[in-house]
Amino acid sequence: MIMERNDLIENTILKIRRLPEAGIREIHDFAEFLVMKMEDQILQEGIQELTSQSSAFSYLNDEEDLYSVNDLKEHYK
DSSP, X not given: OOOXXXXXXXXXXXXXXXXXXXXXXXXXXXXXXXHHHXXXXXXXXXXXXXXXXXXXXXXXXXXXXXOOGGGOSSOOO
């Protein structure tokens, strides 16, 4: 049986209420960690999106290649 979001929240709250204070603090710390991780990921994706749309380094597209495969001293597969 798949629980809906609100059912999961209510069920979790009921379980948290049964825990001692140390357990509640542990769950709180873990929830804080998850939220920070999610916010960091959203921020990182936003930065990646901005830089991919930026034309700040577009001048590099007009540069000729300085090196080629022939310049390699060792070839790896």
